Amino acid sequence: MAGALPSCYTVTFDCYCVGISGLKREVTSEWDGFDRSTTVKLRILHCPSLEVPDSFQDFSGLQDLLVYNSTILDWGDAAALTNTNHPKMKQMTILRVNMTGGSLPLGFQSLDFPAQLVQIIFSETNLETLPDDLDAKWLAGSVVQLENSKLVAVPSGLVRSQPYYLVLTGNPITRLPPELFEGDIQYIYLGRTKVNELPETVTPISLSTLDITNTNISYFPSWIDPLVEVVLDMYPLVFAGGSIYCSELEKIMSGVTTDFNRSAHSSLLMNASEANWEVLNQAVDCSPPLLKTQFSLDYFDATYGLGQ
Numbered sequence: 001m002a003g004a005l006p007s008c009y010t011v012t013f014d015c016y017c018v019g020i021s022g023l024k025r026e027v028t029s030e031w032d033g034f035d036r037s038t039t040v041k042l043r044i045l046h047c048p049s050l051e052v053p054d055s056f057q058d059f060s061g062l063q064d065l066l067v068y069n070s071t072i073l074d075w076g077d078a079a080a081l082t083n084t085n086h087p088k089m090k091q092m093t094i095l096r097v098n099m100t101g102g103s104l105p106l107g108f109q110s111l112d113f114p115a116q117l118v119q120i121i122f123s124e125t126n127l128e129t130l131p132d133d134l135d136a137k138w139l140a141g142s143v144v145q146l147e148n149s150k151l152v153a154v155p156s157g158l159v160r161s162q163p164y165y166l167v168l169t170g171n172p173i174t175r176l177p178p179e180l181f182e183g184d185i186q187y188i189y190l191g192r193t194k195v196n197e198l199p200e201t202v203t204p205i206s207l208s209t210l211d212i213t214n215t216n217i218s219y220f221p222s223w224i225d226p227l228v229e230v231v232l233d234m235y236p237l238v239f240a241g242g243s244i245y246c247s248e249l250e251k252i253m254s255g256v257t258t259d260f261n262r263s264a265h266s267s268l269l270m271n272a273s274e275a276n277w278e279v280l281n282q283a284v285d286c287s288p289p290l291l292k293t294q295f296s297l298d299y300f301d302a303t304y305g306l307g308q
Contacts, residue, residue: 004035005034008035008038009038009040009041010039010042010078011034011039011041012043012235013031013042013045014043015044016045016071017052020047021048021049021051022048022049022070023049023051024074028053035059037059037288040062040064041063041064042062042064042065044065044068044070044277045068046243046285048070049071050071051073052072052075053241057079057082057085059194060087062088062089064093064305065081065089065093066093066095066096067095069096069097069234069305069306071097071098072098072100073100075105075108076105076106076107079107080108080109081107081113081114083097084112087115089116089117090115090118091117092108092119092120093121094123094124095122096123096125099124101128102127102129102150103127111136111137113137114174115139118141119143120138120142122146123146123147123148123287123297124147125150127149129151130157132157133157134155135158135160135162138158138161140162140163141164143164144167145294146165146295147295148171149295150171150172151168151171151172151173152173152243153173153174154168154175156179159185159197160179163185164185164186165187166185166187166189167187167293167295168188168189168190168236169190171193172194173190173193173194177199177200178203180203181199182203183205185207186206186208187208190212191214191242192214192215192292193215194216195212195215195217196217197218197219198212200221203223204223204226204227207220207227208231210238210239211238211239211240212240212243212245213241214237215241216243216244219245219265221268224238224268225268226267228266228268228283232279234281236282236283238284239284240286245260246286248282249286258272
């Protein structure tokens with residue numbers, strides 16, 4: 001049909017290649033050249049001054065969004081990801097990205113959040129905070145990975161949103177709220193945080209995996225015992241390679257010492273008697289982690305990095 005715009009299943013919008021910074025007028029001009037409703041995958045790359053225009057709402061078939069190596073200056077509510085305009089959205093991946101003030105852009109926190117968007121990944125970002133009402137926006141049971149960013153505390157709204165799988169690896173978090181362990185979050189990853197201890201008093205419901213690799217955690221409170229017992233004969237509940245706890249455990253099993261520095265806690269994980277070693281080996285994996293993060297950037301750096 002004469003005058004019809006071209007369809008684009010995958011759009012790789014590379015500001016560096018186009019020779020723009022990503023300001024709203026520049027983005028609008030580029031996006032006006034194709035039928036946005038046909039796009040399923042959108043990759044936004046190398047935009048040092050990204051301002052997302054309202055025409056983002058026209059990506060009605062979008063399922064997968066990637067923003068890589070960019071600075072988001074403005075992604076406002078008028079251009080937000082919404083179920084009304086993006087009902088098929090499933091995954092949002094934000095990699096090597098800075099956001100104004102270290103805050104979550106309004107475009108990622110609509111009350112009309114896409115009903116199928118249950119995989120949310122932020123890695124290598126300057127994200128410092130999340131809104132307190134995030135539980136009214138993001139979906140319960142999601143996979144949320146916020147790695148190598150600037151969070152200094154576990155956001156309360158994130159905890160209340162009850163993701164199924166939560167990764168906070170590599171953030172400068174120093175304290176863990178009891179509520180983090182008292183809901184339905186099944187997988188919790190806290191490797192390379194600045195956490196020194198788990199909360200003393202918790203009433204946990206269930207937990208499938210706890211990762212404390214490369215942390216200063218040296219002991220386990222008693223509330224972890226029932227969780228350990230549930231999975232003991234199937235797989236280790238705790239992954240703790242590189243932690244102080246595993247360093248002490250190695251000294252115990254090699255005969256250097258006979259007990260943990262702090263033993264009056266978990267009857268299972270702080271029992272250093274030789275008769276309990278089999279339990280310790282089953283319950284805690286002290287092997288070095290294979291990856292620094294749960295989400296590997298290697299593929300994206302190799303595929304989308306400058307010069308690729």
